[in-house]
Amino acid sequence: MSIVDAVRYAVSVVLISIGAFFFFVGTLGLLRFPDFYSRTHGATKCDTVGAGSILIGLALLRGLAPDALKILAIAALVLLTSPTAGHALARAAYRTGLRPWTRRIDGGERT
Amino acid sequence: MDTFLWGAAVFLLAVASVCLYRAYTGPTVLDRVLAVNVIGTKTMVLLVMLSFVFGRPLYIDVALVYALLNFVTTVVATRYFETGALKGEWQ
Numbered sequence: 634m635s636i637v638d639a640v641r642y643a644v645s646v647v648l649i650s651i652g653a654f655f656f657f658v659g660t661l662g663l664l665r666f667p668d669f670y671s672r673t674h675g676a677t678k679c680d681t682v683g684a685g686s687i688l689i690g691l692a693l694l695r696g697l698a699p700d701a702l703k704i705l706a707i708a709a710l711v712l713l714t715s716p717t718a719g720h721a722l723a724r725a726a727y728r729t730g731l732r733p734w735t736r737r738i739d740g741g742e743r744t
Numbered sequence: 745m746d747t748f749l750w751g752a753a754v755f756l757l758a759v760a761s762v763c764l765y766r767a768y769t770g771p772t773v774l775d776r777v778l779a780v781n782v783i784g785t786k787t788m789v790l791l792v793m794l795s796f797v798f799g800r801p802l803y804i805d806v807a808l809v810y811a812l813l814n815f816v817t818t819v820v821a822t823r824y825f826e827t828g829a830l831k832g833e834w835q
Contacts, residue, residue, distance in 0.1 A: 660759045663766050680785045687789050703804050714815040721819050725826040726774050
């Protein structure tokens, strides 16, 4: 294994680990946040950063091949469509009258 | 390298199956749609990883189609939930 391949493998392992970490954090936010809007926030971060980082790492792992270009196309598609889907979800929730979660200091009811 | 990719794939599968809790007990319909969207993204990444592990480049095309379908499903479901119709203006 040459030094270039070793550096390539190391960088791709680091990128895939960062993506897996972001997927874990986004899933934690999806499960634990109190509101639909904050859950959308966490899940969208998980989608864009996690999937983008893992896909770029896998394309780097493949090297110079047509498959790497295909994986980069998938990454570009995810980076375009995931915020759009999150925006459509939040817009639908706002238009149908879902109120955002607020913490009342004076002991009022939580909505 | 195959061992690392297997580990990452199993981790992604575990995280995606944990997301099923939110899809099952979401307070609103949009929570379920959001959880299904996240599960679809994880499945797409998992397909690309499995194409590396199994040495089959065809799975990358399947992942591409899966990403497109995931986006279209989410947008159509939110539009139907928002306007109650699939045709016409978006308000």
